[in-house]
Amino acid sequence: MRDHQRGDTSLTGNLPAELDGFVGRTSELSALAAALDTSRLVTVTGTGGVGKSRLAARAAAGAAARDGVWRVELAPVRDPEFVDHALVEALGLTDHTARPPREMLLGHLAGRELLLVLDGFEHLVEACAHLVVELLRGAPGLRVLAVGRRPLGVTGERLFPLAPLDADEAALLFADRAARQGVAPGDERTVRELCTRLDGIPLAIELAAGRLRALTPAQLLDRLDDRFRLLTGGGREGLPRHRTLRTAIGWSHELCTPQERLLWSRLSVFTGPFDLEAAEYVCGGHGLRAGDVLDVLSELIAQSVVGREETGAGGRYRMLDxxxxxxxxxxAATGEADRLRRRHRDWYVGLATWCELDWFSPRQSEVAARVDAELPNLRSALEYCLTEPDEVHLGQYLAGSLWFCWAGCGRLAEGRHWLERALALDSGHTRPRLKALWVLGYVAILQGDAVPALAALQECREEAERSGSATALAYAEHRTGCLALVTGDIGRAETLLRSALHRYREIGELNSNVLMGQVELAMIRAFQGDLPDAVRLCEDVRRVCEDHGERWARGYALYVLAYAAWSEGDPGRARALLTDCLSGAHGFRDLLGSVLSIELLALVTATEGDVAEAAVLQGAACRMWPSVGLPLFGSAHYNRPHELCEAMAREGLGDERYEACARAGDRLDREQAVARALGRGQVLDGVPVPRGPARRAQGAVDTQKPAASPTREGGETTG
Incomplete structure (x- = not known):
């Protein structure tokens, strides 16, 4: 009995030399090397073309193995019976006896310290799993690095899921491959967008770079809708399944069962993260029972077709684009696309309905997180409704039902886009159109855009009166009152808001919108100098909010209470209320609530004597306003605290120092600005140290401290 080998296993093994540079993956390489040091079986998993083989080869090349690193390419092996033979051949073993190859392998590996790389085993999982278990048991010095689109599923296996490249590393890879062809990669912004659209998949990026002799990055970007035809090529030395993007992904498709292929096609209707309930509803039926979706989905996850991720709303599933x-x-080939898009629309219209109702509840934060996670699919549902003639009314309903997302979660511009698109179409249905109209009016008001706001609200009111819709009439009157408030017509604003609140009571309406109407009335009373009435109204709102677990409207009530506290000479209480208000608004991503809080905190800070910090906060607020709309709605009433704060700061600091502090605040991004306003920010670099009289301004600014009662001008407070 003879056991020979071609070559010497005390050398490096049979790892192929890299033909081009290895870019990025520094942290993944370190983590994989550490995994190989502590585990005898490590499996690198990931979708097709994500770079599993390259990473494994690079990590294996750096691994310590006395008897070498040996790679076995299993992709060409179609018959499970030949897996053992593939290992024998890769190890260079020859045996002219009748010994089975398994026995030969065990005999060869028994006394050796060797790293075996099994690449492309996903179509031979069962055969490879049995072989690996037996070899690891019989060869104590053996370690195995498996590379495939799914786990082996054996005891002791350590999984190493490989994600696509991040934006920076993807752009570096594109630039490197472009340079190797002697062509310029193009402008950085276009390259980053191109790499993002390609999901950061290295194979796709390399194939795209291979087109640079004929196309610019911008042209590549324009043609990505037909990415499978565009991204072909690759080196002749590559595996056939890696020479085009279509065949790389198609290899995974070929390995799926008919039910897995069916679910894969149906899941393509989702355009972002989705949960199990959505998948069961949308994809179940017609050949795939809803109760079987979980099992089939689990198999797609195991094969790296679907990934799982954690979001603010919990676990979600996602497919790369x-x-x-x-x-x-x-x-499309199955003819199910229209049916699946309708099912998808039904689910997300239902989800929006549920979220709107649940917004007025202790689950408000959960609703905000869920809508944030589901937004790509909500957009897809809106797009479907607004491009199908018979679906327009559902598009108007959906755009209107998401008012809390547009107004409460910092998406005014997007909300206006969808609302205007929906209202430009004739749905033939009155109720959803009325809802979309008052929501559009509300969004435009918050952006400080009075003319389109008034047009939408007038149309809503007239149509509500014609159709007898008491609910739409109440909302139209309410929002028209808001418009009068921000445009300075305080008397009319009070009349309209009181009438709207009365209408709400008559129809039994109680929700966040109704409470906001009461807060807005309180703001009017404060502007009119009746602080006790403003406080009474907002304390009532706060009690109702706390009874129902509502936090969004409560934040605006705290803002008015803080304004009243400052006006009454209690900046400490005002700061405490505004800190609570700002924390809540920022948690909801409510930019309007955040920037209003920062504006008033600046005034409180100036009143407390730190005019330099007040100027910094004003600069931070100035940077935030363009993301909301017209600063302070263009309202003289809302602008007075800002003007007073600026006057105090300029007097205490001087114009040059004030401008320097404001510029420092303008350099803060949103997170930094909120942290700073909440007292968690660090001292800013680049803020000049005050000299002379300005030093005193960092202490108390006694001459600028407000009187115990609000300053009056024309019968109204300086708010």
Whole structure:
């Protein structure tokens, strides 16, 4: 019995030399090396083209193995019976006896310290799993690095899921591959967008870079809708399944069962993260029972077709856009695309309805997180409704039902986009159109855009009166009162808001909108100098909010209470209320609530004597306003605290120092600005140290401290 080998296993093994540079993956390489040091079986998993083989080869090349690193390419092996033979051949073993190859392998490996790389085993999982278990048991010095689109699923296996490249590393890879062809990669912004659209998949990026001799990055970007035809090529030395993006993804498709392929195609209707309930509802039926979706989905996850991620709303599933696009092609081929898009629309219209109702509840934060996670699919549902003639009324309903997302979660501009698109179409349905109209009016008011706001609200009111819609009439009157408030017509604003609140009571309406109406009335009373009435109204709102677990409207009530506290000479209480208000608004991503709080905190800070910090906060607020709309709505009433604060700061600091502090605040991004306003920010670099009289301004500014009662001008407070 003879056991020979071609070559010497005390050398480096048979790892192929890299033909081009290895870019990025520094942290993944370190983590994989550490995993190989502590585990005898490590499996690198990931979707097709994500770079599993390259990472594994680089990590294996740096691994310590006395008897070498040996790579076995299993992709060409179609018959499970030949897996053992593939290992024998890769190890260079020859044996002219009748010994089975398994026995030969065990005999060869028993006394050696060796790293075995099994690449591309996903179509031979069962055979490879049995072989690996037996070899690891019989060869104590053996370590195995497996590379595939799914785990082996054996005891002791340590999984190493490989994600796509991040934006920076993807751009570096593109630039490197472009340079190797002697062409310029193009402008950085276009390259980053191109790499993002390609999901950071290295294979897709390399194939795209291969087109640079004929196309610019911008032209590549324009043609990505047909990415599978565009991204072909690759080196002749590569595996056939890696020479085009279509075949790389198609290899995974080929390994799926019919039910897995069916679910893959149906899941392509989702355009972002989705949860199990959505998948069961949308994809179940017609050949795939809803109760079987979980099991089939689990198999797609195991094969790296679907990934799982944690979001603010909990666990969600997601397909890379490239994988989804492949499934969408199959969905179109099955003739199910229209049915699946309707199912998808139904689910997300229902979700929006539920979220709108649940916004007025202790689950408000959960609703905000869920809408944030589901936004890509909500957009897809809106797009479907607004491009199908018979669906327009549902599009108007959906855009209107998401008012809390647009107004409460910092998406005014997006909300206005969808609302205007929906209202430009004739749905033939009155109720959803009325809702979209008052929501559009509300959004435009918050952006400080009075003319379109008034047009939408007038149309809503007139149509509500014609159709007898008491609910729409109440909302139209309410929002028209808001418009009068921000445009300075305080008397009319009070009349309209009181009438709207009366209408709400008559129809039994109680929700966040109704409470906001009461807060707005309180703001009017404060502007009119009746602080006790403003406080009474807002304390009532706060009690109702606390009874129902409502936090968004409560934040605006705290803002008015803080304004009243400052006006009455209690900046400490005003600061405490505004800190609570700002924390809540920032948690909801409510930019309007955040920037209003920072504006008033600046005034409180100036009143407390730190005029330099007040100027910094004013600069931070100035940077935030363009993301909301017209600063302080263009309202003289809302602008008075800002003007008073600026006057105090300029007098205490001087114009040059004030401008320097404001510029420092303008350099803060949103997170930094909020942290700073809440007292968690660090001292800013680049803020000049005050000299002379300005030093005193950092202490108390006695001459600028407000009187115990609000300053009056024309019968109104300086708010």
């Amino acid at each position: 490239t994988v989804r696009a492949y499934g969408a092609g199959w969905l």
